[in-house]
Amino acid sequence: KSEGNAIWLDREKTSPYEMYQFFINSEDSKVIDYLKYLTFLSKEEIEALEESNKNEPHLRKAHKALAKEVITFIHGADAYEEAVSISEKLFSGDIKSMTYEQVKQCFNGVPSIDVTEDEQILNVLVKAGAASSNREARQFVKGGSILVNGEKVTDEKFVVSKDNAFGGKVTVIRRGKKKYFVINHI
Structure with missing residues (x-):
């Protein structure tokens, strides 16, 4: 096709x-x-x-x-x-036990952004399109609806880092139950 x-x-x-x-x-x-x-x-x-x-x-x-x-x-x-x-x-919901290769296969085609340095979760959520503003991003984080690599994040000062990424290359963010976003660390 x-x-x-x-x-x-x-x-x-x-x-x-x-x-x-x-x-x-x-x-x-x-x-x-x-x-x-x-x-x-x-x-x-x-x-x-x-x-x-x-x-x-x-x-x-x-x-x-x-x-x-x-x-x-x-x-x-x-x-x-x-x-x-x-x-x-x-x-x-057990994505934290996935390998980098599994994450690559699973999240192919999911909305993604490239980042070159560590960034606070609020900025990443806005850049990835998971939130329309810092205010909305803050609500999502405080409300407990954000997971980073399978772990709930409730601290708005949390930093998305390549140190915590799958294979040092990819971070997966989930908003709510089904919305996924991929952060490529380049």
Whole structure:
């Protein structure tokens, strides 16, 4: 596809994690077709997954099987396990245990800014677009809605430093439950 949301076989263009998320979030109505076209599962296995998809859609067994089959075939079992691990860490809120490589895969495409020196959290939040002003940034920090590399920050004098960055290169800021911003230390 030449439009957005394309997935590529080249892991430099679409990481195994991004591919995993694509298949896990596929529309229920399309996942069975994807299983038929993109995997070597037997007719019986696909029919069982289709039945599960109808009766227990919340388990997402068909989606998980699709992701496992495609990623393992293209990138190998290790890449699939890594994608699952990243997903589990991200959705459990345990990003502090991620490696630099995992952070790179997981937060590809997230709004980001480059910084050349250590800066106070309020300035970083405004520059990254996580807050519209220092006043709003202060409210977010004091209200406990800012996490830096998975740790809650409530001190407005907190300094975002490359010393605390993943691999000395990347800091991940979360505002609220789902808004992420990446700070690249250059």
